[in-house]
Amino acid sequence: MATGKTLAEKILSAASGTDAVAGDIVIAAVDVVLAQDGTGPLVVSQWEKLGVGTVARPERTIFFLDHAAPSPRRELSNAHMIIRDFAAKTGAQLSDVAQGISHQRVAEDYTEPGFVIVGADSHTCTSGALAAFATGMGSTDIAVAVTAGKIWLRVPETIKIEVNGAMPDGVFAKDLMLTVIGRIGADGATYKALEFTGETIEQMPMTDRLTLSSLAVEAGAKAGLIAADAETKRWLTEHDRAAGYRDIAADPDAAYESVVTINAADLVPVVAAPHTVDNVKTAAALADVKIDQAFVGTCTNGRLEDIRIAAATVAGKTVAPGVRFLVAPASRGVYIAAAKAGYLATLAEAGAMIMNPGCGACVGVHEGILGDNEVCLSTQNRNFKGRLGNPDAFIYLASPATVAASALTGHITDPRDLRK
Amino acid sequence: MILKGKAHKFGDDISTDLITPGRYFHLRTNLPELAKHTLEDADPDFVKNMRPGDFVVAGGNFGLGSSREHAAIVIKLSGAGAVLAKSFARIFFRNAINQGVPAIICDTDLIAAGDELEVDVEKGEVKNVTTGVVIPAKPLPRAMLNILQDGGLVEHFQKNKGFRLD
Numbered sequence: 180m181a182t183g184k185t186l187a188e189k190i191l192s193a194a195s196g197t198d199a200v201a202g203d204i205v206i207a208a209v210d211v212v213l214a215q216d217g218t219g220p221l222v223v224s225q226w227e228k229l230g231v232g233t234v235a236r237p238e239r240t241i242f243f244l245d246h247a248a249p250s251p252r253r254e255l256s257n258a259h260m261i262i263r264d265f266a267a268k269t270g271a272q273l274s275d276v277a278q279g280i281s282h283q284r285v286a287e288d289y290t291e292p293g294f295v296i297v298g299a300d301s302h303t304c305t306s307g308a309l310a311a312f313a314t315g316m317g318s319t320d321i322a323v324a325v326t327a328g329k330i331w332l333r334v335p336e337t338i339k340i341e342v343n344g345a346m347p348d349g350v351f352a353k354d355l356m357l358t359v360i361g362r363i364g365a366d367g368a369t370y371k372a373l374e375f376t377g378e379t380i381e382q383m384p385m386t387d388r389l390t391l392s393s394l395a396v397e398a399g400a401k402a403g404l405i406a407a408d409a410e411t412k413r414w415l416t417e418h419d420r421a422a423g424y425r426d427i428a429a430d431p432d433a434a435y436e437s438v439v440t441i442n443a444a445d446l447v448p449v450v451a452a453p454h455t456v457d458n459v460k461t462a463a464a465l466a467d468v469k470i471d472q473a474f475v476g477t478c479t480n481g482r483l484e485d486i487r488i489a490a491a492t493v494a495g496k497t498v499a500p501g502v503r504f505l506v507a508p509a510s511r512g513v514y515i516a517a518a519k520a521g522y523l524a525t526l527a528e529a530g531a532m533i534m535n536p537g538c539g540a541c542v543g544v545h546e547g548i549l550g551d552n553e554v555c556l557s558t559q560n561r562n563f564k565g566r567l568g569n570p571d572a573f574i575y576l577a578s579p580a581t582v583a584a585s586a587l588t589g590h591i592t593d594p595r596d597l598r599k
Numbered sequence: 600m601i602l603k604g605k606a607h608k609f610g611d612d613i614s615t616d617l618i619t620p621g622r623y624f625h626l627r628t629n630l631p632e633l634a635k636h637t638l639e640d641a642d643p644d645f646v647k648n649m650r651p652g653d654f655v656v657a658g659g660n661f662g663l664g665s666s667r668e669h670a671a672i673v674i675k676l677s678g679a680g681a682v683l684a685k686s687f688a689r690i691f692f693r694n695a696i697n698q699g700v701p702a703i704i705c706d707t708d709l710i711a712a713g714d715e716l717e718v719d720v721e722k723g724e725v726k727n728v729t730t731g732v733v734i735p736a737k738p739l740p741r742a743m744l745n746i747l748q749d750g751g752l753v754e755h756f757q758k759n760k761g762f763r764l765d
Contacts, residue, residue: 204740204741204742204764206762206764217624217627217665217667218666218667218668220627220628221627221668221669225753228753229753229756229757230757246624247624247625252625254625254626254628254629255624255625257628258625258627258628261628298666299666299668300665300666301664301665301666301690303666315666315690316666316690316693316694317666317667317668317671317690317693317694317697318666318668319668319694319697319698319751319752319753320693320694320697320752322753323752323756326756327756327761329762331742331762331764333740365612365660365663366659366660366663366686366688369660369686369687369688369689370689399660399663399688399689401689455612542621542624543616543620543621543622543624544621544622544624544625548622561614561616561664563614563616563617563663563664564614564616564617564640565616565617565620565621565622565640566616566621567621568620568621568622569622570617570620570640
C-alpha cells in the first residue's frame with residue numbers, strides 16, 4: 180500500500196531522484212552550500228586536501244564572515260583572509276563583515292521551497308521555514324558538497340509538531356519552541372526532522388517561522404520544516420524572489436514517527452535556564468534571577484519584528500542601572516530597516532547599545548563576553564556552559580519581549596507584568 | 600579494527616562548547632594549540648591524563664550544539680582511539696566518522712572511569728576488560744563504516760571518486 184510522503188521525504192526524493200522513505204540513505208543534489216568564519220578555513224583546507232579543485236556551483240556557494248565580525252584579533256583577521264582569498268580564487272560568494280548572519284541572509288537572498296541546503300553551521304536548519312531541507316554539517320562534509328555539489332544523507336523520520344489556537348498576548352514563537360524543546364528534550368529529535376503544522380503555523384509570519392526552524396537543532400533535529408504557502412510567497416516577493424516560489428507540502432497520508440500537539444492558547448512566556456535548552460521554566464518562576472546583560476539578536480531572534488518588539492517595550496523608559504542591553508540586527512537589511520523605522524534610536528535612547536549586524540555575543544568570541552558569575556538573558560538559541568566566552572557564567576534564553584522587559588527591571592520579567 | 604585503552608568518563612550533554620570552548624575560537628586555524636584545551640571545561644586534567652589509544656566515554660547526547668568539526672579533530676589529536684556514548688548529536692557523529700574517529704553507541708553505564716576496554720568496531724562490541732562485561736554496540740550504517748574504514752571522508756572520497764554507500 181502506497182503511503183504519502185513527509186516534507187523531508189518529498190524534498191529528498193526529488194533531490195536524489197529516488198523514491199526516498201525514512202531510513203533510506205541517499206545522495207542528494209545540493210542547491211546552496213554555506214560556511215562561516217569559524218568553520219570556513221577548515222572547509223578551505225579540506226577542499227584543498229580533496230585535490231579536485233572544483234567548486235560545483237560558485238554562484239550558490241557562500242562564505243559568511245559573521246561570527247567574529249569585524250575581527251577582534253589578528254588570528255581571526257588572518258582566518259578571514261583565507262576565506263576572502265578562496266572566494267576570489269574560485270568565484271564562490273563572499274558575504275563580508277557588514278552583511279550579517281548567514282542564516283538570515285540565506286533566507287533573504289537564496290532559499291527557495293524544495294531546496295537542499297547544507298551548511299557548516301548548526302543553525303543552517305533556519306531555512307526549513309521556507310520548505311527547504313536545510314541542515315548543518317561539519318567542514319569536511321561541506322568541503323565535499325562545495326566540490327561535488329552533492330552529499331549523502333539519511334532520510335530522517337519526522338516528528339509532527341501540530342499547533343492550533345491563537346497565541347496569547349505577550350507569547351511569541353520563541354516561547355512556543357522553547358516549550359516544545361522542554362517537552363521533547365534536547366535530544367528528543369536527534370537524527371529526525373520536525374515538521375510544524377496546524378492553524379497557528381499557517382497564520383504565523385515568516386519572521387516567527389524562522390525562529391521555530393532555527394531552534395530545531397536544539398531538540399537535536401536535522402531539519403525543522405514548514406510547508407510552502409501564501410506567507411512563503413509573500414516573503415520571497417518581499418525579497419524580490421517571487422519566481423523562486425513553488426508549492427510543496429507533505430502528503431495528507433504521510434507517515435509520522437510521532438505527533439506533538441500544542442494548544443497555543445495554553446502557552447505562557449518561558450525561559451530556558453542554564454545550562455541546557457530543555458531546562459525550560461516559566462518566566463514568572465524565575466523572577467528573582469537578576470541579570471547583568473540582556474541581548475537581543477542572532478539568527479533566532481534578530482529580525483526586524485524582534486527589534487520592533489524590543490523597541491516598543493523600552494520606548495520612553497530607561498534600562499535598569501547595572502544592566503548592559505545589547506542589540507544586534509541579524510543582517511544589513513534588518514539594520515537599515517530598523518534604523519529607518521526609528522527602532523534603533525528608540526532603543527539607544529532607552530540605554531541600549533546597538534551593535535553591528537552579525538552573530539554578536541552569541542558565539543563567545545567578542546561583543547559581550549560575560550564576567551565570572553554574571554548572568555545574561557538572551558534571545559539566542561543556546562545556553563551551554565561557556566557559550567558566552569566564560570564557563571563560570573550563566574545564560575538564560577527567552578523571547579525579545581521577555582529580554583527587553585527584563586532589561587528595564589534588572590531581573591527576569593514576564594513581559595505581561597509591565598502592562599499591569 | 601580492535602582498539603584497546605582506558606576509559607575517561609564524562610556525563611550527559613557534553614556540548615561542543617565544552618569540547619572546544621568559544622573563547623579559543625581564534626585557535627581554530629592552529630589545531631595543535633587548540634587541542635591543548637580539549638574538554639577543558641568538563642575535565643581540566645583530561646589532556647594531561649590521556650594516553651594514546653584511550654577512550655572518551657560519555658553519557659547521552661555527546662557533542663550537541665555547534666557544527667564545529669574541530670571538536671572531533673581535537674579529540675583525535677588528544678590521542679583518543681574512539682568515543683563511546685549512549686547517544687551522539689548527529690553533526691558530531693558525522694564529524695567523528697569523517698575524521699576517522701570511531702563513534703560507538705553503547706550502554707556506557709557499564710563502564711567506569713579508568714576501566715580497560717577492548718573495542719571491536721566492525722563487530723560492534725565493547726569488552727570491559729576490568730569487569731569482564733561484554734557490551735553490545737549499535738552497528739554503524741554501512742555508508743559510515745565505509746568512510747571510517749577508509750580513514751575519513753577526504754580519503755573515502757578520493758579512493759571511491761565519490762561516495763560508496765553499499
